[in-house]
Amino acid sequence: MSQSEIYSINGPVVTVKNARQFSMLEMVYVGHQRLIGEVISVNKDITTIQVYETTTGLKPGEPVFGTQSPISVTLGPGILRNIFDGIERPLEEIAKDSGAFIPTGSAVDPLDGTKKWDVTVCVKVGDKVQGGDVYATCPETDLIVHKCMIHPYLNGTVVRVVENGAYTIHDTIIEVEDEKGKLHRCTLVQKWPIKSARPVTKRLPISMPLVTGQRVIDTLFPIAKGGTAAIPGGFGTGKTMTQHQLAKWCDADIIVYVGCGERGNEMTQVLEEFRELIDPKSNRPLTDRTVLIANTSNMPVAAREASIYTGVTLAEYYRDMGYHVAIMADSTSRWAEALREISGRLEEMPAEEGFPAYLPSRLSQFYERAGYMKNLNGSEGSVTIIGAVSPQGSDFSEPVTQNTKRFVRCFWALDKALAYARHYFAINWNQSYSEYAPDLERWFNKHVGPHFMAQRQEISAILASETKLMEIVKLMGSDVLPDDQKLTIEVAKVIRVGYLQQNAFHKDDTYVPLEKQSKMMEVILYLNKRCKEVVALNKPIRLILETGIFDKVIKMKYDIPNDQLELFDDYFKEIDTIIANIE
């Protein structure tokens, strides 16, 4: 282990003079407290280090120890159900050791080294193995089987295996001899540097949606497994609520939830809520498929930068096992601000609004780690990235939102006016878009029905014409409109209030299966069609409104339970009766 001395200290940035042994992005221990840091620039005289913990009390002259390896995470069973800080230190262990507040320099192993896992070995002596091959499995939670894989860059022959049985993560399970005759011991864990993507065989085309059970997303702006989405919105527009809903209900196998520079109480809420919530598909607590990474806004800023990478590395690891992983990053703006803060301390030349010039390239590197992949071991898995963006002053033209927009294909713009009216999700249907709809058309046709995409088209067409009509209404009032346009406005209201708006606290409405979504659209469009016939006969639309059928259709999301879809038939009949009476 190499050693040098601290020369200067400025916030989280520390420099070392005349040290040549450090390499870029190497992990180092700083000072007597052994604070974790990372080398971020090297030149002949000065090596600059960012420290992932608070530097209060650090003195010049204290030692800096190199580790000869980049910042890495430990991958192995025990990650799920856990809550880590930005550099994979388990917060529950830290709480046990040091109480309610997080001290500096706490050295805790990321994964529990004493717990015994029920390991089944899947290779035998003499087998040829290569990077990514599964050599052992163990049930990590009741939901997820953990598959231990050969390190991606290792090829060779198995020369020794242990019996099936209970082992800790540090026990050797198999030994592999590589081509040069060198022996490698494989335990249940491996290390991987957080800033490099794990290798795959190839990227597959997007073909499956990530079903979320949230109407406005599934119908209007669907996201694909392996896709990327951004949720920009000012404060109070419900970014975090949206992310929580997606984490709870989307049909990914594993959720990585990264709280990056956000509120401590929110992380506690996720912790408490997910323990109590039962996954409807497996009847197990949601924590069984979730890993949390918490770097709250008052935790050191450098670790905030790392937390995003830690999250996506964990996601890639589970993808390699053949799982579909969704990662929620709340919020990527805080991460960008961490970049800006460090960049400012390094006195780098700022680009737009003080953000460093490398902001776009860092953002694209992050979002490009999403994808639907064919893994090294032949299995298929995906990483879906859903990142919240907190634009300064709710202004979508600021650099982080604009640059994110370039790299994501799904943009769910949250709207202040909708949030003020407590219309949740406050996703603005005029500003949002999803480029995945054409890719997913085949899947929807096959699994939901051939009319789903057509219904979706019609719904967005009605919303678009409402937007235009509202311009007139704002100037002249709604009374001046002819009846057919009044009808469009009324139907659009049904769509907005009865369909797009969704109540996360209602037992049925919090998750709506695709079949019900399709049925609801069918009822609304049927109502629209029949009313148009009435209007064509020159009957006033007031007659239909007075029957209360519009209000009844608005409330159908609450009135029809998710498992009694046959009740929709009554709505068609009632619409028919009402229209027949008027005609």
Add this chain to the structure above:
Amino acid sequence: MSLQYVGLNDINGSLVVLDHVQNASYDEMVEIELNDGSLRLGRIVQIEGERVVVQVFEGTNGLSLANTKTRLLGHPMELPVSKEILGRVFSGAGRPIDGLGPVYADKNMDINGQPLNPVSRVYPRNYINTGISSIDCLMTLIRGQKLPIFSGSGLPHNQLAVQIVKQAKVAEENGEGFGVVFAAMGVTNDVADYFRRSFEEAGVMQRVVMFLNLSNDPIVERILTPRCALTAAEYLAYEHNMHILVIYTDVTSYCEALREFSSSKGEIPGRKGYPGYLYSDLASLYERAGIIQSAKGSVTQIPILTMPNNDITHPVPDLTGYITEGQITLDSELHSMGIYPPVGVLPSLSRLMKDGIGKGFTREDHSAVSNQLFACYAHVQDVRSLTSVIGEDELSPTDKKYMEFGELFEKHFLNQGFDTNRSIEETLDLGWNLLSVLPKSELDRIDNEVIDQHYDHEKAIESFNIQDEMIIKELQLGT
């Protein structure tokens, strides 16, 4: 045995530079002694080899390169605390200024605090009954929450804060274990005095700790003031199991002090000249609200900030809104209409209320009422902007109802006065009464069952008509 360094190398604003300093540590406190024997405190903000940059809290007036002796104190800034601090008044840097002598310290605490481990937090669920309808019903304050008041110049944010202290105390079971920590940052003497008098009138002065950095006090000291206050609050909450309400005003002055300090240090500015780390710095204050598992107490924060030019997108309110759990926004238009408290309902929000209201906390129908009131009042705004174009006569009958609802809502629900304390039942019933003014079909956020239970159109018309007449009568009597 501590070394003293004679003289300085450089003086720049509130920063001084010393050379050839041995053994200095980052964030350490230093004491600077002037020739006349007076002492000033400072903090090390940058170290480069043996060159040390010190920030002087009381300002650098009168300092020269030769007339000082500097001593390193060997520890970061600490605040001596004990239960005796209740009822005392301190300067912005934590020195007693009420003439009652120093505090006999139970322990010394680092004012920077340490981040709370999310695992050790308890998610706040207990609501605080403030007795103010708009807050209780629409943006419920939860114990352990940080809920700032976004205000502007000339608005009654101070009265509102005092009213919350006065009325929230009553809701506390027999008032035991309730305390207030008040920090003034750059406010005028009058404001500080107003708070002191109000606390005395409310009879809580013995449970108040005050930290005062007034507008004519040293600016750099202002950076310490909220930290001292929060350290005192954490001590009382987590070691003496008290429920502490921290009120600090004005966050905008604090941020300006930070900006001044940052620019004198030559840092690269971010938006509007504020330092790039403003978010992290504000978070290190706001995030110190909460409840922990190992103690019964709680820290609830009500920071007050005045939005420059009433602009909610200004960096200070903007970043604050991203960290705090909602905000209470005051509206100057309502204020000029004579409505108190002038809470601008639509931009206000409490993020924690959804888990602290409803069955078992307030009343089953609470969230339905508040959602519906928000939705209807939002529609009122649309109708009003339409009215300004086409005139009220051209409105549809439903929209006319909305106009009526909007006026009644402001007159009866928002406008409650400084001395009225409403229970949550009264508030919710009033909400139902108002909603009943509208046709039943407009209530689209509520389950039909709940509507049938509470909706009473006749009663609403009757009660508001009667009340309206009463007000007219009273006015006639008054004149």
